[in-house]
Amino acid sequence: MEKTIIKEYVSKRLGFQKMETAEIVNALNKTLCTYQVFFHKLQSFHWNVVGSDFLDVHDITQDMYEKGLREIDDIAERIRVFGQNPEVSISAYLRNSIVEETSHEKSAEYMMYEIIGDIEKLTETMFEVHEKASKNGDVGTIYMCNKMIKDLETYHWKLSAWTSRKFE
Numbered sequence: 001m002e003k004t005i006i007k008e009y010v011s012k013r014l015g016f017q018k019m020e021t022a023e024i025v026n027a028l029n030k031t032l033c034t035y036q037v038f039f040h041k042l043q044s045f046h047w048n049v050v051g052s053d054f055l056d057v058h059d060i061t062q063d064m065y066e067k068g069l070r071e072i073d074d075i076a077e078r079i080r081v082f083g084q085n086p087e088v089s090i091s092a093y094l095r096n097s098i099v100e101e102t103s104h105e106k107s108a109e110y111m112m113y114e115i116i117g118d119i120e121k122l123t124e125t126m127f128e129v130h131e132k133a134s135k136n137g138d139v140g141t142i143y144m145c146n147k148m149i150k151d152l153e154t155y156h157w158k159l160s161a162w163t164s165r166k167f168e
């Protein structure tokens with residue numbers, strides 16, 4: 001008896017139609033591509049920062065890219081849950097990302113500013129995913145987005161607080 005109930009529950013929750021998941025998957029892929037470019041930028045800043053703020057930038061970028069790696073994996077696997085394929089090519093990442101590549105020749109302060117702007121862009125893509133998922137009753141994707149957005153907002157606050165001291 002109990003088994004039947006569980007089966008019905010799973011079937012109902014994973015019973016998305018292809019057209020419903022198409023817009024969720026498109027939005028997820030845009031987030032994935034944006035996150036991949038952002039991830040590489042964080043690593044670039046982690047490796048190339050110099051100066052008296054070295055440790056601040058070096059440490060927080062590592063924290064962010066390690067978390068980013070796990071979240072990129074979650075996003076790609078969510079796409080697979082829907083039976084679709086995540087983008088895998090570097091060219092697709094660059095084409096679809098709303099975060100732009102960067103050069104390594106920047107001050108620590110400018111790196112932090114750039115990361116703040118990129119967090120805003122990445123969060124924007126996640127709100128888009130959230131909106132499509134909400135429209136289609138996709139609770140699993142909403143749950144995934146909520147946590148990612150909340151954590152990015154915390155990073156945004158920390159980096160904004162860090163940069164504000166530069167103008168005191």
Ligand SMILES: [Fe+2]
Nearest residue numbers: 046047058062
């Ligand atoms: Fe490192």
